[in-house]
Amino acid sequence: MRKIAVIGTGYVGLVTGTCLASLGHEVTCVDIDEKRIASLQDGHCPLHEPGLSPLMQSNILDKRLHFTTVLQEAVQRAEAIFIAVGTPENEDGSADLSYVKNAAENLSLYMNDGTLVILKSTVPPGTNQAVHSWMQAISGRTFHVVSNPEFLREGSALHDFFYGDRIVIGHSDAEAGQMLVEIYSKMKTPILQTDPLSAEMIKYASNAFLATKISFINEISSLTEKVGADIEQVAQGMGMDRRIGEQFLRAGIGFGGSCFPKDTKALIEVAKEAGHPFRLLSAVIDVNDRQKNLLIEKALNRYGCLKGKRVAVLGLAFKPNTDDIRESPALSLIKRLQELEADPIGYDPVVKSIPLCPVSDSIHEVLTGADFAMICTDWPSISDLPLDVYENTMKEPVLFDGRNCYPQEAFQGRNIEYHSIGRRSYK
């Protein structure tokens, strides 16, 4: 078992630290955010992630999981150090590596000889080498940097850590790579060892491919709507082909979250710099931007003007089972509603507030008196909501469903107007 430090206690750092502790390692998680660390030290999990809080607490009790703001304390004892800080987007869309650089430079002040540095943050190809150079300029130690991109999905992060499809380890030193293989040795997940540049590309290419699949089915949904076909039936038929696969074939109001939007843009910048403009991926982003506005277009077609309309926005998180609202399509929809002088009010089972508009955790309250409702996130409390509730609470039961939560047949004989994605409207 190894002594491990994890730098950054966001989604990736906290899940990685907790799960590595569960594998038996002794883990210290470091963050510069004092409030966050104080609350973690008290055993409070800052993320809404199924299963994370109890697992974190049991590892704290077993004294395998610690939290600190003192980098030196964590790094001096560590044999392996994971860098899991954020890599947000710069104004031009490229990845901002300043947090990675800062973490790498600081830890090189304190680390021991022979320490393994593991780059978990999503970074452009060449960053492994850059991190090595930044650290070498400061540290007189010998060390190796391996790339170990993260593939977890928010909402199923623990499952994805323990039962992921693959662990990618990019290294230029077999012994360094082997040390990380051993850290994961209790897991049955297949391990792919590559060179560092390829490991970095695997992460971007995987996210770009998934984003492409989403924009592709969204383009098809615009066509099915025009020709009178049903996107749900089309996606089912496509997904039954194992070469295509059924996942990521759900038409909707576009992808959001803290990864796909920034990682697709970062890859476009990588491609530009490499002298190979990535036209396909630019189109994927364009389609997604248009898709985020789709429910508004449908409402404008229906009403002409949205001024003064009270709108129930159902679901604020960028997807179910998380409280993450980063780049959530719901937020751009709310902003657009406000520009059009509508009066949105949000419902979400876990997101308590947003700066843009009032939020309630009672779906009944939000629907009561609403002129129309827009579904942005398919939380079970939304997709399982009996249709009677819309009929009985709203001023007029008009529903714009951005996640195709309901089958069309459910509206037969009902007094609800239903507009969804890639299917005929039911009036």
Ligand code: NAD
């Ligand atoms: P996050 O923004 O939620 O968390 C980053 C944390 O790092 C913050 O708590 C911040 O305070 C801390 N931090 C920043 N600089 C620091 C420093 N010098 N020392 C200590 N702590 C520092 O980020 P995240 O969502 O966990 O993502 C981290 C990386 O993993 C990103 O590169 C992201 O693209 C990638 N990733 C994220 C996901 C995801 O679902 N969130 C999935 C796969 C990969």
